[in-house]
Amino acid sequence: MSQEDKPLHFIRQIISDDVSEGKNEGKVLTRFPPEPNGYLHIGHAKSICLNFGVAKEFGGVTNLRFDDTNPDTENVEYVKSIQEDVKWLGFEWNGEPLFASQYFDKMHQFSIELIKQGKAYVCDLSMDELRAYRGTPTEPGRESPYMGRSIDENIDLFQRMKNGEFPDGSKTLRARIDMASPNMHMRDPALYRIKHSNHYRTGNDWCIYPMYDYAHCLEDSIECITHSICTLEFEVHRPLYDWVLESLDVFPSRQYEFARLNLGYTVMSKRKLLQLAEEGHVSGWDDPRMPTISGLRRRGYTPESIRNFCEVIGVTKFNSLTDIALLEHCVRDHLNKVTHRTMAVLDPIKVVITNYPEGQVEELDAVNNPEDESAGTRKVPFTRELYIERSDFMEDPPRKFFRLGIGREVRFRWAYFLTCHDVVKDAEGEIIEIHCTYDPLTKGGDAPDGRKVKGTIHWVSAEKSITAEVRLYDRLFTVEKPDAGKDKDFKEFLNPDSLQVIEARIEPHLAKVAEPGYRCQFERTGYFCADPDSSPSKLVFNRTVPLRDSWGKVKNK
Ligand code: ATP
Ligand code: MG
Numbered sequence: 001m002s003q004e005d006k007p008l009h010f011i012r013q014i015i016s017d018d019v020s021e022g023k024n025e026g027k028v029l030t031r032f033p034p035e036p037n038g039y040l041h042i043g044h045a046k047s048i049c050l051n052f053g054v055a056k057e058f059g060g061v062t063n064l065r066f067d068d069t070n071p072d073t074e075n076v077e078y079v080k081s082i083q084e085d086v087k088w089l090g091f092e093w094n095g096e097p098l099f100a101s102q103y104f105d106k107m108h109q110f111s112i113e114l115i116k117q118g119k120a121y122v123c124d125l126s127m128d129e130l131r132a133y134r135g136t137p138t139e140p141g142r143e144s145p146y147m148g149r150s151i152d153e154n155i156d157l158f159q160r161m162k163n164g165e166f167p168d169g170s171k172t173l174r175a176r177i178d179m180a181s182p183n184m185h186m187r188d189p190a191l192y193r194i195k196h197s198n199h200y201r202t203g204n205d206w207c208i209y210p211m212y213d214y215a216h217c218l219e220d221s222i223e224c225i226t227h228s229i230c231t232l233e234f235e236v237h238r239p240l241y242d243w244v245l246e247s248l249d250v251f252p253s254r255q256y257e258f259a260r261l262n263l264g265y266t267v268m269s270k271r272k273l274l275q276l277a278e279e280g281h282v283s284g285w286d287d288p289r290m291p292t293i294s295g296l297r298r299r300g301y302t303p304e305s306i307r308n309f310c311e312v313i314g315v316t317k318f319n320s321l322t323d324i325a326l327l328e329h330c331v332r333d334h335l336n337k338v339t340h341r342t343m344a345v346l347d348p349i350k351v352v353i354t355n356y357p358e359g360q361v362e363e364l365d366a367v368n369n370p371e372d373e374s375a376g377t378r379k380v381p382f383t384r385e386l387y388i389e390r391s392d393f394m395e396d397p398p399r400k401f402f403r404l405g406i407g408r409e410v411r412f413r414w415a416y417f418l419t420c421h422d423v424v425k426d427a428e429g430e431i432i433e434i435h436c437t438y439d440p441l442t443k444g445g446d447a448p449d450g451r452k453v454k455g456t457i458h459w460v461s462a463e464k465s466i467t468a469e470v471r472l473y474d475r476l477f478t479v480e481k482p483d484a485g486k487d488k489d490f491k492e493f494l495n496p497d498s499l500q501v502i503e504a505r506i507e508p509h510l511a512k513v514a515e516p517g518y519r520c521q522f523e524r525t526g527y528f529c530a531d532p533d534s535s536p537s538k539l540v541f542n543r544t545v546p547l548r549d550s551w552g553k554v555k556n557k
Contacts, residue, residue, distance in 0.1 A: 030058025038270030300529025300544030402455035
């Protein structure tokens with residue numbers, strides 16, 4: 001999609017207005033702020049494309065900031081994978097990656113300032129008591145018995161919290177706002193909690209850690225982020241975001257919310273993805289069935305197709321469920337343009353051409369990509385014995401079956417017209433060989449007498465083809481919303497048949513070109529990608545997506 005065709009969604013509109021009004025001197029600085037507690041998923045891709053996309057469009061840049069304020073779940077493996085994924089998606093962040101933990105000192109200073117202004121106090125209520133005091137959406141909360149502490153006492157207690165004098169959970173630093181506020185987030189929210197944990201970057205320097213709502217707005221403000229774009233569930237947190245920044249009179253970053261991506265037949269919460277990876281329901285975070293960026297990459301998705309998907313789904317203020325068929329449509333659309341075609345037989349049955357000389361090998365010309373002439377041609381070996389798909393043959397086919405059957409003539413792609421006249425069966429009556437004759441005058445796939453055939457099928461040489469392990473994937477879950485069930489665990493909906501491993505016969509030239517990551521179309525069966533497990537001695541392919549495009553049938557939700 002070109003720049004001009006892009007729909008002017010509401011975030012673009014806001015930024016466009018701000019720039020033309022000269023707000024922030026016309027500068028645009030966005031950020032992508034993942035917490036390094038898991039691998040990125042397709043939902044994050046939406047946020048990445050939006051943040052990096054709009055900044056670039058308006059001459060700005062985007063910070064990559066790790067929101068690492070919870071030491072218990074974060075680590076460097078995630079930091080590394082996130083950087084790799086953002087780069088792979090095709091985005092370049094502004095300068096070095098940034099870390100919220102770099103700002104712990106500043107955040108601590110800001111808290112002291114809030115205490116001095118009488119806007120924060122140390123509270124001794126336990127987590128359970130805090131919850132009880134908070135009230136409900138319809139009932140106001142109750143004021144903390146510790147709210148009346150003097151500024152000096154608060155400063156002293158907060159210092160001692162920092163010094164490690166108190167156990168986890170025994171005290172919090174709270175904002176003093178309004179326990180009767182209709183917005184629960186404004187009822188004296190906790191700003192700091194005590195946590196004697198080792199942080200992967202700051203080690204044991206800290207035993208108090210800032211809460212998300214307090215930390216995030218300060219991170220934005222410290223970096224002078226002009227437009228802090230986040231998902232809709234943070235809309236109710238915005239008054240607190242603004243309250244903190246206004247109280248401290250610091251750079252006034254502004255928060256804007258958009259609807260998160262939800263995809264059918266999958267889960268997107270990192271906590272749930274972690275369970276799938278750790279409990280062995282999949283082979284890891286990058287299992288090709290996972291909705292993670294690394295899983296999609298391994299499956300054969302291209303960065304272009306993911307970016308295009310994010311463009312197509314758009315940016316709105318309404319939560320909805322996106323059909324996975326749209327994502328598949330986007331990857332097909334791109335792979336159709338860029339991949340070479342090749343022939344592979346996934347479920348082989350042997351064809352013997354009774355009038356073809358034994359031992360003869362013809363190297364036939366095959367077009368690599370009918371969509372792209374510059375992709376050229378390749379040679380495909382044709383021999384007396386071939387393999388075709390079992391499903392491309394019926395002994396006694398109905399009239400509408402245009403593939404091979406006894407007495408039927410079909411085109412073998414790039415080769416000849418073949419007519420079947422007999423089959424050989426084993427003792428159980430299973431067909432083991434299909435006997436055909438070929439018409440030598442139809443070389444290349446056309447008859448000089450102009451006669452037509454209804455079907456064209458793919459094939460490989462029995463003798464010259466090579467074997468490959470092929471991994472076929474189905475949806476990871478059997479229901480569209482696996483995490484919607486109130487009293488059911490999402491794992492109860494795992495699809496037991498989401499992976500099928502088969503042995504296929506493929507064109508021999510693939511042995512030379514199919515490095516891990518190599519993508520191609522196996523004619524008529526789908527787009528495939530060589531897996532990192534693949535080696536010259538054992539090729540392994542993942543099916544990215546079958547060929548049939550079901551998008552046409554999908555209803556707009
Ligand atoms: P989880 O709730 O699974 O832990 P998260 O939202 O906490 O995910 P973060 O690492 O905090 O994950 O997310 C980084 C950024 O990506 C945030 O700005 C968040 O709003 C955005 N994001 C996360 N999930 C989605 C999604 N499904 N669609 C769009 N944006 C998302
Ligand atoms: Mg989060």
